[in-house]
Amino acid sequence: EIVLTQSPDFQSVTPKEKVTITCRASQSIGTSLHWYQQKPDQSPKLLIKSASQSISGVPSRFSGSGSGTDFTLTINSLEAEDAATYYCLQCTTFPWTFGQGTKVEIK
Amino acid sequence: EVQLLESGGGLVQPGGSLRLSCAASGFTFSSYTMTWVRQAPGKGLEWVSDIGRRGATTFYADSVKGRFSTSRDNSKNTLFLQMNNLRAEDTAIYYCAKDLAAGGDPWGQGTLVIVSS
Numbered sequence: 001e002i003v004l005t006q007s008p009d010f011q012s013v014t015p016k017e018k019v020t021i022t023c024r025a026s027q028s029i030g031t032s033l034h035w036y037q038q039k040p041d042q043s044p045k046l047l048i049k050s051a052s053q054s055i056s057g058v059p060s061r062f063s064g065s066g067s068g069t070d071f072t073l074t075i076n077s078l079e080a081e082d083a084a085t086y087y088c089l090q091c092t093t094f095p096w097t098f099g100q101g102t103k104v105e106i107k
Numbered sequence: 108e109v110q111l112l113e114s115g116g117g118l119v120q121p122g123g124s125l126r127l128s129c130a131a132s133g134f135t136f137s138s139y140t141m142t143w144v145r146q147a148p149g150k151g152l153e154w155v156s157d158i159g160r161r162g163a164t165t166f167y168a169d170s171v172k173g174r175f176s177t178s179r180d181n182s183k184n185t186l187f188l189q190m191n192n193l194r195a196e197d198t199a200i201y202y203c204a205k206d207l208a209a210g211g212d213p214w215g216q217g218t219l220v221i222v223s224s
Binding site: 032034036038043044045046049050055087089091094095096097098099100101 | 142151152153154157166168169202207208209210211212213214215216217
């Protein structure tokens with residue numbers, strides 16, 4: 001099983017700050033990694049697919065990068081509505097696995 | 108507009124069974140793999156199962172293998188999850204998603220399963 005480890009687990013951030021969340025895979029997964037945002041009492045929403053591909057309707061302040069084992073989700077100029085938990089997901093090998101999540105709080 | 112609507116959740120005793128459904132609309136259901144993902148209360152996301160476009164291939168997490176069974180009815184655009192021998196640790200919101208390997212956009216709103224005596 002491929003283990004995804006996100007860091008940090010929690011981040012408290014001031015609006016307009018830049019946020020960086022990393023996701024490290026226990027083995028190489030190419031670019032088969034997606035990022036999701038989940039707000040309280042909502043289902044997860046796709047932010048970035050295949051490590052760096054943007055999604056229609058997602059604000060341009062969200063971007064992704066990386067390949068192999070190390071991936072990054074960046075939120076440029078954080079807004080209050082970005083308070084949420086963020087998850088990475090690998091879809092290279094079954095079982096698909098998620099990172100443990102990173103909770104972003106607005107100061 | 109792609110829509111996924113889960114149903115069938117509820118309260119069930121340990122050892123009991125439940126069948127979840129996911130009604131799909133807004134896309135050609137038979138052209139996509141489908142996925143079940145769950146989330147225990149206050150916890151992270153856990154992949155549960157995938158099913159191929161024609162239903163001939165299925166994959167399961169070790170935690171549910173032998174107890175859960177995924178199927179689909181392409182004529183009714185519906186995905187199913189048959190859950191048997193339920194345990195307390197199966198308590199979760201169950202989501203369905205379209206083609207998770209390609210990103211899975213969107214997910215359904217989820218249906219809550221509570222396993223308790």
